[in-house]
Amino acid sequence: MTPVDLLDLDSLLDDEERQIRSVVRRLVDDRVRPHVADWYERGHVPARELAREFGRLGLLGMHLTGYGCAGSTAVAYGLACLELEAGDSGVRSLVSVQGSLAMYAIWRYGSEEQKQRWLPAMATGEAIGCFGLTEPDHGSDPASMATRARRDGDDWLLHGGKMWITNAPVADVAVIWARAEEGVRGFAVPLGTPGVSVREIRRKMSLRASLTGEIALDDVRLPADALLPGAAGLKAPLSCLTEARHGIVWGALGAARDCLETTLAYAGTRTQFGRPLAGFQLTQAKLADMAVEWQKGFLLALHLGRLADAGKLRPEQVSVGKLNNVREALAIARQCRTILGANGVSGEYPIMRHANNLESVLTYEGTSEIHQLVIGQRLTGLSAFA
Ligand SMILES: Cc1cc2nc3c(=O)[nH]c(=O)nc-3n(C[C@H](O)[C@H](O)[C@H](O)COP(=O)(O)OP(=O)(O)OC[C@H]3O[C@@H](n4cnc5c(N)ncnc54)[C@H](O)[C@@H]3O)c2cc1C
Numbered sequence: 001m002t003p004v005d006l007l008d009l010d011s012l013l014d015d016e017e018r019q020i021r022s023v024v025r026r027l028v029d030d031r032v033r034p035h036v037a038d039w040y041e042r043g044h045v046p047a048r049e050l051a052r053e054f055g056r057l058g059l060l061g062m063h064l065t066g067y068g069c070a071g072s073t074a075v076a077y078g079l080a081c082l083e084l085e086a087g088d089s090g091v092r093s094l095v096s097v098q099g100s101l102a103m104y105a106i107w108r109y110g111s112e113e114q115k116q117r118w119l120p121a122m123a124t125g126e127a128i129g130c131f132g133l134t135e136p137d138h139g140s141d142p143a144s145m146a147t148r149a150r151r152d153g154d155d156w157l158l159h160g161g162k163m164w165i166t167n168a169p170v171a172d173v174a175v176i177w178a179r180a181e182e183g184v185r186g187f188a189v190p191l192g193t194p195g196v197s198v199r200e201i202r203r204k205m206s207l208r209a210s211l212t213g214e215i216a217l218d219d220v221r222l223p224a225d226a227l228l229p230g231a232a233g234l235k236a237p238l239s240c241l242t243e244a245r246h247g248i249v250w251g252a253l254g255a256a257r258d259c260l261e262t263t264l265a266y267a268g269t270r271t272q273f274g275r276p277l278a279g280f281q282l283t284q285a286k287l288a289d290m291a292v293e294w295q296k297g298f299l300l301a302l303h304l305g306r307l308a309d310a311g312k313l314r315p316e317q318v319s320v321g322k323l324n325n326v327r328e329a330l331a332i333a334r335q336c337r338t339i340l341g342a343n344g345v346s347g348e349y350p351i352m353r354h355a356n357n358l359e360s361v362l363t364y365e366g367t368s369e370i371h372q373l374v375i376g377q378r379l380t381g382l383s384a385f386a
Contacts, residue, residue: 004260004291020076024083032087039209047170055125061103067119074308078250085254089357090210092251097166100244102129105175109230130171132162149178158220168213169200177237186231195220207360242315245365249321250301252329255354259336290332297325316378323371330358
């Protein structure tokens, strides 16, 4: 229960969902909150250590079934994302990329052998995965990707490069999307394969408690069984993005909740002109508007989660959630920042870190503009992408 739960939305969750949420919240309180400001400042996070802890709790590939995965509902997974992101968007990204992008791609499109090889180790956090779709020259328009896959006897040769890849600097396996003669195909590429090199992207001003890398692929020779046999065409990576975006719809609310709770506590104790900031009408107007937006965002996330659990969630519906909840979470973080005054820009408080993180969340997994185009296409029947 959070003070921003004006509408008693908690009552819409069942006991198991509330219990999963408390377990993740406790983990974040113990293992993330005390350290995250320091990780953020140093631009480094103990990703392997965290992955093992998250794995022990069943958070990696949590909504998948079999192969050591927890098989939870989409709503339970969403609540876990919300609690993780209340700690930090970068920490939630570690879990989302592992479970919703890398593991999901192998789980949905991989051969039985690939699933046995990777998924149990990824579920425990012993192996870390990443997902390479974006390239230096191709972000919002992955259909134009330049990375090529060509057959050489029974083998495949991969050539090209991927950019902005979360987890890449610590990953054991990358799901790489490349254009072959017959269309876009996916490959499970062990990162120790000759010809693969990873460079960490430093000096990010956002998502600093997340490791991001560039992957160069220089005629990488892969055996035939590196191909994900079920993934044919761009719709395969796009389906993985739909999975991950659903987690973001919830996660962004976590960052916003942490900002709101911090701000409520601050405004209640900080005194100016002889009264707490919380007692000024202008402050209350800000707090009321933010709490209303947060509640609407939660209702939206829960509705989409229930649709996902009923097997009825459509990609453009996820776009509605991603567009709204990240945009509103960022607006909440910025507004909270104003209420903390100068302390709002200090790393002693989480607000500026959340606001900076949400800038990345706004851009990755489809920018706001791309989600507007998806929704616009659904409304009008006309594609305005190009
Ligand atoms: C921290 C971080 C982690 C990331 N992790 C991953 C990862 O793990 N794997 C991965 O594959 N990618 C990852 N990404 C990449 C991310 O998905 C891309 O940045 C995103 O898709 C946008 O691509 P771009 O940055 O090339 O921007 P561009 O595509 O160049 O877009 C720039 C601007 O133009 C707008 N624009 C583009 N096309 C149109 C259009 N048709 N109409 C109107 N406006 C348009 C965009 O909305 C945006 O505002 C990550 C990015 C960040 C910042």
